[in-house]
Amino acid sequence: MLRAVLxxxxxxxxxxxSAWNDLARSVDGVRFTQTFEWARLGWAVKTPLRxxxxxxxTVWSGDRLIAVWPFQRTRLGFSSRLEPLGCGMHEEYGDPLMAPDVDQARVCSELLQLLVPRADLIEIPFVKIGAPMQVALAQAGILNVVQPFDAYVVERKGFEGFEALMRGYSGNFRAKLKQNRKRLQSLGDVSFECPQDSRTCKETVEWVLAEKRRWLLQHNKKSKWLQKIEASLFFSQISTEDTEFGRVGIFRLMLSGKIVAAFVTTVDRTRVEGMIMSFDPEHARSSPGMLLMENVTRWCFERNLDFDMRPLHMDYKERWGNSTSAQLKYRTSLTWRGTASLLPDYLLHAxxxxxxxxxxxxxRDAIRRMLNWRHKLKMRDDGAVGRAGNRATGKE
Known part of the structure; x- marks a missing residue:
C-alpha cells in the first residue's frame, strides 16, 4: 500500500x-545532487523571503521511503512557483530520487499530485525524455513551456582505459591538445591538482565564480544565480564535505602556482558531474579549459567513473562527449494565475x-547576425555618449 505524504x-x-539516506543507499546510481545533505545546505544558505x-x-511503502522530491516555493510576481531545492544554480537534473524496485510511473504521478495544489507554477530543469517523470509532467498542468537540451557524457563503458578513449578522437583533436599543452608548458611549470583542504577549495570556488562574473560583464550577459551569494556560499561550505554518497570535486590546472583553469564538480559512486568551469583568458591561446578537460577525463577513467558534462551546449562538451541524452526543461502552469504569468513566455516560445x-x-543566421550587429552598434553608441559626457565633465 503506497502512501503519499507532503x-x-x-x-x-x-x-x-534517516529514511532519505536509507533510500539513497538502495539506489546504485544516486547523484550527490539528490541527497539529503545537498537539499539541506541548499535551504540553509538561502535567505528566504516572505x-x-x-x-x-514523498511516497512511502509502509514505513519505507521509496521516493523523495525536495522543492522550494518562492514568489514570481503575483504567482507562487515551485522549483527543485539545490545549490542555487537551478541547473541540476530535476528527477526525483526513487527506489529501483517500484512502479515509477505511479510514484511520479503520486509525487506530482502532492505538489500541484501548492503553487501556481512548477519549473523542472533537465528531465530525461521518456523518463517516468517527464511523461507525468507532460500530462500535468494547464500550459507547458518545454525547452530541449542535450546532456553530454564521456562514458567509460566500452573502453579499456583512457588511452583507448583518446584513440577514438580525431588525430587533429589529439594533436591540438598536445600542441597547446606544450605551449603552456613553455611558460612555466604546469600541474593538475585536486585540492581537498578547506582554504584551497574555497579559494578555487571563488576564483571560478569571479571569472564567470567577469566573462558575463565583458560579454554584456546576465545570470540570475551568479549575481546572488547563494551559490558561492553553497559551494564554499560543501566543498570540503565527504559523505558516503559523494562529495564536491575541485579540479584545477596550475601554471607556476597560478590557476589557469578550474572545474567545480560533484563526485559520486558512478560519475563525475561537471557544475561550473572557468579559465584565465590571458592564456586562451593555449586552451587551458580543454587541457583541464583532458586531465579530468583521465582522472575519471582511472577510477572507473563516467564524466557527465550535463546539459547546455558548449563547444568543449560536444568535442569530448561520446554519448548524449535528450533532456527537457519544463515550466508548467498549475492554476489560471500561473497561466497568466507564463503566457508571455509561452507565446514567445511558440x-x-x-x-x-x-x-x-x-x-535564421541572417536574422541572428542582424540582431548581433544592432546590439554591438548600440553598445558602441552608448560608449560614445559616455566618453562625450566624460570630456564635458573634464572641461568643467
Whole structure:
C-alpha cells in the first residue's frame, strides 16, 4: 500500500534524514545532487523571503521511503512557483530520487499530485525524455513551456582505459591538445591538482565564480544565480564535505602556482558531474579549459567513473562527449494565475518554434547576425555618449 505524504517546513524536512539516506543507499546510481545533505545546505544558505517555504514530496511503502522530491516555493510576481531545492544554480537534473524496485510511473504521478495544489507554477530543469517523470509532467498542468537540451557524457563503458578513449578522437583533436599543452608548458611549470583542504577549495570556488562574473560583464550577459551569494556560499561550505554518497570535486590546472583553469564538480559512486568551469583568458591561446578537460577525463577513467558534462551546449562538451541524452526543461502552469504569468513566455516560445520550422538555416543566421550587429552598434553608441559626457565633465 503506497502512501503519499507532503512534508512542509524545515522541521518536517529534518525528520526525513534517516529514511532519505536509507533510500539513497538502495539506489546504485544516486547523484550527490539528490541527497539529503545537498537539499539541506541548499535551504540553509538561502535567505528566504516572505512566503518562501521548503516542501518535500514523498511516497512511502509502509514505513519505507521509496521516493523523495525536495522543492522550494518562492514568489514570481503575483504567482507562487515551485522549483527543485539545490545549490542555487537551478541547473541540476530535476528527477526525483526513487527506489529501483517500484512502479515509477505511479510514484511520479503520486509525487506530482502532492505538489500541484501548492503553487501556481512548477519549473523542472533537465528531465530525461521518456523518463517516468517527464511523461507525468507532460500530462500535468494547464500550459507547458518545454525547452530541449542535450546532456553530454564521456562514458567509460566500452573502453579499456583512457588511452583507448583518446584513440577514438580525431588525430587533429589529439594533436591540438598536445600542441597547446606544450605551449603552456613553455611558460612555466604546469600541474593538475585536486585540492581537498578547506582554504584551497574555497579559494578555487571563488576564483571560478569571479571569472564567470567577469566573462558575463565583458560579454554584456546576465545570470540570475551568479549575481546572488547563494551559490558561492553553497559551494564554499560543501566543498570540503565527504559523505558516503559523494562529495564536491575541485579540479584545477596550475601554471607556476597560478590557476589557469578550474572545474567545480560533484563526485559520486558512478560519475563525475561537471557544475561550473572557468579559465584565465590571458592564456586562451593555449586552451587551458580543454587541457583541464583532458586531465579530468583521465582522472575519471582511472577510477572507473563516467564524466557527465550535463546539459547546455558548449563547444568543449560536444568535442569530448561520446554519448548524449535528450533532456527537457519544463515550466508548467498549475492554476489560471500561473497561466497568466507564463503566457508571455509561452507565446514567445511558440513564435520561436514557428520561425525555426519555417525559416531556413541561412535565414535564421541572417536574422541572428542582424540582431548581433544592432546590439554591438548600440553598445558602441552608448560608449560614445559616455566618453562625450566624460570630456564635458573634464572641461568643467
Amino acid at each position: 512534508f512542509e517546513g524545515i522541521d518536517d524536512f529534518a525528520q526525513l534524514e 512566503g518562501d517555504m521548503i516542501l518535500c514530496a 513564435l520561436r518554434s514557428l520561425l525555426r520550422s519555417t525559416l531556413s538555416l541561412e535565414q
